[in-house]
Amino acid sequence: MDGRLNWCRSGVVALAVILIGAMPSNAQSIEEKTQICAGCHGADGKPIDKTIPSIWGQQQGYIYIQLRDFKRGDRKSDIMQPIASAFERDEMLAIADYFSKKPWPDLGQPRAPKDVSERAMKANASVGCTGCHLDRFQGDGTVPRLAGMGRDYLTKTIADFRSHARANNPGMSDLMNATSPDDLTALEEYLSGL
Amino acid sequence: MNKHSMVCATLVGLAGILAGPANAQETKQETKSAAGVAAVSPVTQEQLNAADKNSKNFLLTNGNYAQTRFYPAKQIGRDNVKNLHVAWIFQTDVKESLETSPIVVDGVMYVTTSFSHVYALDAKTGQQLWHYNHKMGPITTYCCGPNNRGVQVLGDLVYVATLDAKLVALNAKTGDVVWSTDIADPELGYSETMAPTVVKDKVLIGTNGGEYGIRGFLKAYDAKTGKLIWTFNTVPENSVGVWATKDATGRDMHRDIQAEKAQLAKTGDPYAKLGGGVWQNPAVDLATNRIYFVVGNPSPDLDGSNRPGDNLYTDSLVSLDLDTGKYVCHSQYIAHDVWDLDAVSPPVLVNVKDKSGKTIPGVIHAGKTGHIYVHDRKDCSLIRFSEAMVPQENMWVLPTKDGARMLPGANGGVEWSPIATDPGQELAYAINLHQPMTYHVDSSPYPNGKLWLGGAFKVIPSEKQSGNITAVDYDTGKIKWQVKTPEPMIGGILATAGGLVFTGEGNGKFAAYNSSSGKELWSFRAGAGVNAPPSSYMVGGKQYIVVGAGGNTQVDFHRGNNIIAFSLD
Numbered sequence: 163m164d165g166r167l168n169w170c171r172s173g174v175v176a177l178a179v180i181l182i183g184a185m186p187s188n189a190q191s192i193e194e195k196t197q198i199c200a201g202c203h204g205a206d207g208k209p210i211d212k213t214i215p216s217i218w219g220q221q222q223g224y225i226y227i228q229l230r231d232f233k234r235g236d237r238k239s240d241i242m243q244p245i246a247s248a249f250e251r252d253e254m255l256a257i258a259d260y261f262s263k264k265p266w267p268d269l270g271q272p273r274a275p276k277d278v279s280e281r282a283m284k285a286n287a288s289v290g291c292t293g294c295h296l297d298r299f300q301g302d303g304t305v306p307r308l309a310g311m312g313r314d315y316l317t318k319t320i321a322d323f324r325s326h327a328r329a330n331n332p333g334m335s336d337l338m339n340a341t342s343p344d345d346l347t348a349l350e351e352y353l354s355g356l
Numbered sequence: 357m358n359k360h361s362m363v364c365a366t367l368v369g370l371a372g373i374l375a376g377p378a379n380a381q382e383t384k385q386e387t388k389s390a391a392g393v394a395a396v397s398p399v400t401q402e403q404l405n406a407a408d409k410n411s412k413n414f415l416l417t418n419g420n421y422a423q424t425r426f427y428p429a430k431q432i433g434r435d436n437v438k439n440l441h442v443a444w445i446f447q448t449d450v451k452e453s454l455e456t457s458p459i460v461v462d463g464v465m466y467v468t469t470s471f472s473h474v475y476a477l478d479a480k481t482g483q484q485l486w487h488y489n490h491k492m493g494p495i496t497t498y499c500c501g502p503n504n505r506g507v508q509v510l511g512d513l514v515y516v517a518t519l520d521a522k523l524v525a526l527n528a529k530t531g532d533v534v535w536s537t538d539i540a541d542p543e544l545g546y547s548e549t550m551a552p553t554v555v556k557d558k559v560l561i562g563t564n565g566g567e568y569g570i571r572g573f574l575k576a577y578d579a580k581t582g583k584l585i586w587t588f589n590t591v592p593e594n595s596v597g598v599w600a601t602k603d604a605t606g607r608d609m610h611r612d613i614q615a616e617k618a619q620l621a622k623t624g625d626p627y628a629k630l631g632g633g634v635w636q637n638p639a640v641d642l643a644t645n646r647i648y649f650v651v652g653n654p655s656p657d658l659d660g661s662n663r664p665g666d667n668l669y670t671d672s673l674v675s676l677d678l679d680t681g682k683y684v685c686h687s688q689y690i691a692h693d694v695w696d697l698d699a700v701s702p703p704v705l706v707n708v709k710d711k712s713g714k715t716i717p718g719v720i721h722a723g724k725t726g727h728i729y730v731h732d733r734k735d736c737s738l739i740r741f742s743e744a745m746v747p748q749e750n751m752w753v754l755p756t757k758d759g760a761r762m763l764p765g766a767n768g769g770v771e772w773s774p775i776a777t778d779p780g781q782e783l784a785y786a787i788n789l790h791q792p793m794t795y796h797v798d799s800s801p802y803p804n805g806k807l808w809l810g811g812a813f814k815v816i817p818s819e820k821q822s823g824n825i826t827a828v829d830y831d832t833g834k835i836k837w838q839v840k841t842p843e844p845m846i847g848g849i850l851a852t853a854g855g856l857v858f859t860g861e862g863n864g865k866f867a868a869y870n871s872s873s874g875k876e877l878w879s880f881r882a883g884a885g886v887n888a889p890p891s892s893y894m895v896g897g898k899q900y901i902v903v904g905a906g907g908n909t910q911v912d913f914h915r916g917n918n919i920i921a922f923s924l925d
Contacts, residue, residue, distance in 0.1 A: 205902045222494045227543075236804065255494055287912065294807070296632065299914050302471075302896055303496030303519070303542075328514070332800030333807025340759070340796045340812035 179201030192260045195253065198245060199261075207267035212314035223304040227257035228330075237330040271314055273355040274348070284350035285345035289337045299353055313354035320346055367794020386491030386533070394485045394529050396465040398512045401556060405642055411853075414460040414891040417506050417551040418774050419850075421640035422705035425776035426851045427892040431899035433854035436879045436924055437868045440887040441899060443923040444482030444882035448475060449489075451917040453501040453887070454906020456849060457551060457774075458919065460893035461509055461528075462807035468504040469902065469921050472518035475919075476531060479902075481815070481896045482921060486531035493520035497805060498525045498547035499567040501909025505636075505772075506551035508559075510579055515730045517548035517561050525559075537582040540561065544805040545570045553637045553647075554579055556678065561649065562590075562634020566670075566698070569655040569808045572632030576681055586681030587643065590632035590669055593797055595625055598667025604729065605741055609752045616664035626663040628804050631655030632670045635772050636702035641733065645678045648719050648733070650699035657696040657766075658755045658797045659810025671698045673729070674719055675736055685736035689723055694755055695795055696813065697724040702774050704784070709831040710739055711719075720830050722775045722786040725770035728828045736877040742833040745769065745826040746790045755811055759794030767791055767844065767911065774889050776851035778871055782831045785857050785871070787877075789844030789911070790817035825849070825859055827874060837874035846911050848889025850901075858901055864915030866903055884916020898923050 199217065203209050207218030217225060231237040232246035233254075249257065274282065286292055294305045301307035308316070322328035323338040338346065399415065407413070408420035411429035419425045432440060433776045443453045448454075452470035459466045465479040474488040496502070496519045513534055514526040520699035523541045525534045531566040539561060545568025545759040553560040567573065573588035577583065599613050638649035651674055654660075654667040672688040689699055701722045708730050717733040726746035729898035730739045750762040750826030768789045775786045797811040815821070823845035827836040841861055849859040851871055866886040885907035892901050901922045907915035 183847055204737075225497060226494060259494065284817050289812060290815075290912070292908070292912055293910055296502070296909065302502055303492075303494075303498070330803070331806045332803050333809045335800065336796070336809050336812045338800045339798060354456055 169314065192256055195249070196257055196260055202241070204267070207264055208269060209312060209315070212312050213318045214312070214317045215319070216267055216269070216311055217261045218264035219307070220262060221301045221303060221306055222255070222258040222262035223308040224301065225261055226254050227304050229254040231330040237328060261270055266307070266310060269310065269354070271310070271313055271354040274352040276350045278351050280347060281348035285341055285349055292350070299356060308353045309356035312352060313350055316353060317349040320350065359498030364855060366597055366913065373636065376392070387489040392483070392485045396461050396464045396528050399461055399509045399532060401510070401793040404510065404555065412894045413462065414458065414590075414843050416458045416461070416508060416553070417637050418702055418704075418797060421555065423637065423639045423702050423774065424704055424706065425774055425849065425889070426781065426853070427777055428479070428853045429892060429894055429899045430854040431894070432852065432853065432856065432901065433796060434856060434870055434877060437854070437856060439924050440868065440878050440922045442880070443921045446475070446477055446484065446919040448917045448919065451915050453503050453909035453915065454904035455503045455549070455847070455888050455908075455915070456904050457506040457889045457892040458902045459509060460906070463780065463895045465902065466507045466509065466514055468506050468516060468914070469906070469917070470502040470504060472504050472516060474507060474514065474526060474531065475517050477919070479893060479900065479921070482919070487530045488526055490524065492518070492519050492922050493542065495542045496520050496547060497542050497545045497568055498549065498564055503549040505549060507555045508552050510554040510831060515552045515554055515559050515579070517550060517552055519547050519549070521546045521548055521563070523548075523552065523559060523561055525582060527778050535582040537577065539575065544568070544773050550634070550636055552555075553640065555640050556685055557822040558585060558678070560877065562649065563704070564633045564635060566631035566633040566652045566655055567657060567807055567809060568805055569629040570631060570633065571628055571801050572651060574633060574634050574638065574649060574676070574681070588676055588681045588683070590634060590674070591627045591630040591670060593625065594669045594787065595627040595630055595665055597668045597688070597691060598664055600688065604687070604689045604738055604751065604825065605727065607751055609690070609692065610754050616692070619661065620664040623662065625665070627653060630663060630667055630670065633699045634713055636774065639703050639705045640678065641705055641717070646675050646684055647678050648673060648675050648703045648705065650674070650701070650721055652700055653693055653696045653698035654715070655851045656800070656808040657665065658694050658809030658812070659799050660692050660694045661799050663692070667693065673699065673703060673719065673731060673736055687731055687738055688735040689725070689729065693882060694797070695752070695762065697764065697769070699791045700772040703787075704775060704777055705733065706777055706779050706830065708739065711850065718830075720777075720784055722770035722784070724764060724766070724770060726764050726769035726785050726788060727832060728775075728786060729832070737832070740832070740833045742828045743827070745786060745824065745835065746788045755795035755797035756768045757797060758916060759796045761792065761794050761816065763790075763792055765789070765791035765815065766795070766806055767846070771910070773846055774848045776849045776857060778851045781837055781872060783826050783827045783871070784830050785825065785849050785851055787845035787847065787849055787859055788824045790822045790824070791844050792816045801810070823861070825857070825869065825874065827871070836875065839874045841875070844911055846908055847887035850892060853891060856884055858890045858903070860888070860890070860903060860905070862887060862908060862911060863904065863910070864914065880922070881919060884918065885913030887911075
């Protein structure tokens with residue numbers, strides 16, 4: 163990891179602790195509660211680091227569940243756990259609602275070539291990604307949008323599902339482990355270019 | 357400035373921004389638009405009881421309480437069906453998987469779409485009368501698409517169950533909400549896609565969630581108030597059963613009973629997270645005041661290691677007393693299922709021949725296994741099962757880490773698609789999938805309402821898929837005729853007194869067949885997957901056939917948003 167980025171991430175955590183601790187979270191506006199998020203997820207919705215997910219325009223239920231899981235420790239993250247731990251359920255839902263209404267950021271990722279798209283579609287037909295992520299991978303409810311997500315984040319989180327480093331959705335771990343690495347690479351390229 | 361410096365600058369700037377103004381938060385609003393009022397008379401219980409003889413309306417999801425999907429009108433018949441043409445097309449606001457069974461009351465049609473929208477339409481013209489856009493909660497957790505299979509009407513209320521696990525009663529004339537009640541917690545994996553069955557002032561509703569570690573149920577609510585009357589847990593606290601080693605057809609399921617008993621001693625009965633959803637409507641036997649329904653798969657789908665025992669009453673036909681919800685009998689098709697070849701297509705009440713040839717009240721169910729099972733209605737016991745309607749290979753090989761090939765694939769056979777029957781011909785009509793798959797197992801602990809498959813089902817890309825329409829003589833179990841289709845079939849089928857069956861395909865084809873021979877007599881291309889059960893009705897002395905063409909999420913058929921009604925010249 164880049165040392166400066168590591169330093170800044172530590173800064174995010176430290177600032178989160180200071181800011182969230184300085185004022186009761188229920189006395190903060192939604193902008194105040196979500197300011198901290200821009201440090202990594204981007205002030206314009208474009209993540210600063212490509213391995214960090216886009217949350218602008220993401221499904222509300224999905225964002226809420228991830229915040230809940232960070233707080234519970236079901237999804238591990240030294241950065242997100244202290245931030246999410248400051249919030250109660252209603253606040254998480256409000257934060258999730260706030261970001262879900264932001265426009266989905268265009269990360270400018272290239273559309274996958276035809277052969278890659280076809281391979282991705284075959285992989286989808288085999289394990290049924292769109293059975294949950296829905297048509298055109300837009301997501302709904304507690305299932306995330308994948309279309310246009312950062313490619314490096316997709317690569318990282320799929321790898322984390324496969325290794326169970328991301329353990330808050332074993333169903334996804336099962337499906338990712340049942341899919342070949344080459345097919346997953348094609349899916350990552352295809353999805354990021356949608 | 358590089359990106360890392362920007363992070364730091366952002367952090368430094370945060371404190372100064374924190375005092376910014378609060379945004380007014382938007383809330384998802386329930387909306388209702390009305391172009392008119394649905395001029396309907398209240399639907400009486402007597403009308404519902406006699407729905408099987410009603411050649412004007414289509415009052416229940418599967419035609420009548422016996423769920424025969426046999427429509428008694430015969431204006432459209434074998435001789436003139438070739439003249440069938442589009443009467444009108446209504447385009448819904450939702451272009452996503454469409455599984456609705458249109459309900460028709462006195463010229464007013466009620467249809468639903470994905471995400472729990474409800475529309476009232478003029479059944480003669482397709483004109484929208486009102487639209488109920490459900491205010492969906494932020495948490496929805498569902499398998500196999502945001503589907504909705506329809507409504508039922510009693511009195512002046514229209515009942516719909518929603519994706520966020522609510523039961524809602526709407527004013528049949530206006531679409532206004534009269535009452536709404538929470539059925540279960542969607543954060544724990546509960547959701548609703550089935551149409552309610554309303555009978556004797558009770559609204560009967562099951563639940564989805566077998567892929568999320570729920571404890572399944574069938575509930576009865578007071579139709580006037582929405583108050584809960586009874587709950588039947590589809591998984592009893594003693595779910596162990598008889599340690600069955602063979603399925604209902606007598607085939608060995610390769611269970612390791614000793615290992616299961618050791619697991620039971622170690623972790624106890626797994627009933628609390630054992631799944632057992634109820635995906636489709638119960639049939640109602642008005643003469644005995646009993647209901648019959650089927651229960652879905654155990655959780656997790658493919659991993660049986662942490663759920664020792666038969667996992668009662670998953671993968672079973674179950675009968676209850678309508679008034680009390682008390683258990684009467686059951687018959688389990690697959691004990692300790694690790695293939696998700698569960699029971700989802702709604703059961704049908706017909707008279708059948710028992711083993712001695714005597715005609716008795718029966719109940720039949722089409723399984724994902726590809727068999728039609730014929731039961732004695734009195735005690736649920738299995739009388740016979742049909743010839744397999746789809747290829748079966750390597751049953752019951754256990755799932756492995758790298759995947760074991762077995763046919764049928766996990767969607768069936770017969771999925772949730774309702775069958776139709778023609779009691780005069782003693783035939784049941786089922787639509788089937790053929791999707792070769794490998795079954796993979798991977799153990800993981802209960803994930804708090806998340807997807808919990810315990811492995812994966814994988815379609816084998818190199819193997820050809822197909823489907824079929826099959827007519828089975830339920831008194832002999834023999835296949836009478838079968839029509840092969842180029843793609844797997846999911847949606848539903850309707851038989852009519854005109855000697856026809858109507859069904860659709862994922863490629864957009866909607867067709868009529870001679871119900872005695874399977875000969876195709878008419879077809880239409882809808883432009884999107886016809887993966888919904890057809891209905892029929894009469895308005896102004898004219899018979900109509902109506903069906904949704906919206907594709908399907910589960911099998912990924914081309915999406916659309918059309919409700920299409922057909923009539924003769």
